[in-house]
Amino acid sequence: MVTKFICQNGVRILVENLPYVRSVSMGIWVNVGSENESAEENGITHFIEHMLFKGTYSRTAKEIAESFDRIGGQLNAFTSKENTCYYAVTLDHHAIEAITMLADMFFHSKFEETDIERERQVIYEEMAMVEDTPDDDVDERLWSVMYPNHSMGAPILGTEETLSTFTKEKIESYIYENYTPDKVVISVAGNISNELVDKMISLFGQFTNSTHQTNKISKIPMFVPGKTIKESNTEQSHLVLGYEGLTVKDPDLVSLLVVNNILGDTTSSRLFQKVREEKALAYSIFSYYSAYEYAGAFMIYGGTSPDKLTTLEETILEITENIVNDGVSKIEIQYAKEQLESNLLLGLETSNDFMNRNAKNELIYGEERTVNQTLQELYDVNEESVNRVIQNLLTKTYASSVIKPAKGI
Template sequence: MIQKKICQNGVRIIHEKMPYVRSLAIGLFVKAGSIDETEKEWGLSHFIEHMLFKGTATRSAKMIAEQFDRIGGDINAYTSKEMTCYYATVLDHHAEEALTILADMFFNSSFNGADIQKEKSVILDEIASVEDTPDDDVDERLWSVMYPQHTIGRSIGGIKETIDSFDKEMIEKYISKHYTVENTVISIAGNYDDELIGFIENLFNSFIRKGSSDSIEATRPVFHNGRISKSKDIEQAHICIGYPGLTLTDDRLHDLILLDSIVGGTMSSRMFQKIREEKGLAYSVFSYYSSYMSTGSFVIYGGSGPEHLEEMVNTMDSIIRDIMADGVTEKELHNAKEQLKGSFLLGLESSESRMHRNGKNELILLEHKTIDEVVDLIDKVEMDNVNSIARETFARERAISVIAPKKAVKRIRF
């Protein structure tokens, strides 16, 4: 059962016992992501994520790594458009030591000037690695087309011009504004006793930083149709096609999730079976949905030989037209429901997956549906619901991003 403890200072602790495991997963979730950045701060959320691993007043970066290795634990972090998460998984009897290190990183990171300069180089290399990976690059460029006038359309990593400008003052100012009590959730899942909750409260009881009422996200993102292409000396052509999606709080979200499974989210989906298995036009073809508090998108990706690009896209369009005209079948909907329930339930087998689910739900949604409630929502989706969201989604104008060899880009007429 998921339990919630609100500390005296307002910090929320979400915890779920799994007494049959020997692990404990710990997450520090902060409601600060790329969507919260000003133009000059572009990439700063991600930069700070990196910097928290670079040492504190009492621990060097090497010491942090060695201490987690010594207790056989894993520590990592990620930044998304809406939040940043620092997390660790350890054996249950090492819980207090892991929490102490995470709290030290959270409160006492030194942001040494030399480390800041070195990390700029590391992050620029990370950005370059995305640009060297066209299936990632084509997706990031799609978001810049779909939401060109909003921070949600920006890449999380930032750009060289802003990264070069980051310094200790900017980092501490951003942390002061966004790393606040109301923006922070501590999530744990696994094998622990009730005394650990008190230990966490004592670690964070001096955390009193309050946020201001102003927000960078003053306007709702507006989806734009459009095209963007990039010529590159590569063997494959890559394309992403984006449509407006749904927000995290939309009652029809499970309709869209099941549509995604039928369109391109699984190996039995129409895109995979038609484009890869039947026609052999692509090795990788799939769809996915992304949902946030303020907007969402439905995206179709395909990577093919340049000579097959146009036929692949024509086939994608044909599949979409068929779904809009004739809808999905009972068999497809049944299989999609079973696949989604299986994926959801199997994904909760580990302490880490439960910790992430609970932390995100508390930080972003402020609610926790039970497993049975989620399964019931999936089972209650009817064919008319899925067909309705398909017609609504695919009837809208779309955004397209292409990365391909120069000759292929010149031939594109989408």
């Protein structure tokens, strides 16, 4: 059961006590991601995520790292298109110390120019790493094709051009405009003491940055069935097909999970069995989806040798055409639902799993959604809803992204 405390400033604190564990997972979630950025700001949300680890007025970056290592804790963060999260996992008796350090990073980071320039170079290397990982790069390029006229299609890391413009003034201005109490959720799960709850309320209840009307999402993302091809120094060709998907609150989203499971999310899926097991066209073949508040995408990835690329795409389209024309069977739906139920329950084995789930539910729905509620939605999926999703998604024109070996390499 999740207990929600709402501070006077609007910060929400979610607490789920798990007395059978010895860990505490805590996350500072900010309802701000790369989608909130203007074109000139692209990448600044992720840049700020990095900078919060670079030192505060009372701790250097090294001291922050050493403090968490000393208590055997884990400290990390991530940026998505819609959210930023700073999180830590510690043993229960170190939880107050950990949340105090997280709060110090969140409120009192220095953003020194020397650190900004140093971290800029680190992120340039991160960009290069993505380019050297073609299955990541091909997906990133697909989003730029599917949503070319919206921040949803922009890279989370930004570009070399935008990254070069970030200064202390720009960072602090962006934080002032976007890191406001109404957008902050503190999610904590594990073996939690009353003292920890009091400490969190004390730390985050003093957050005084006012709420600003700065929503830069001025238009709903419009899906475009475009195409991009990149030649690179790779051995394989990489292909992703992207269909316009469902938003995170779409009532058919759970049915999409079932479609994804049947089509390409497992080793018994249609894509895996046909593409890899029968035709030996690829080692890696799978489908996946992303769902956001205003947009979504359903994608199919395959990697193969250049001479098999056309055959791979034709085979994928043959499989999607078959599922459109013939639908899926009751037994396929049953097996998919059983596997998804298992995945859900096995995905709630640690305090960190609960912390993440609770925060996402609050940010998306504004309330707790129990596991039983989610399971009931899964049980309610049937042939009609699954086939409706198939017809709505896979009959539309798709976008595609290809990375293939450069000629002469």
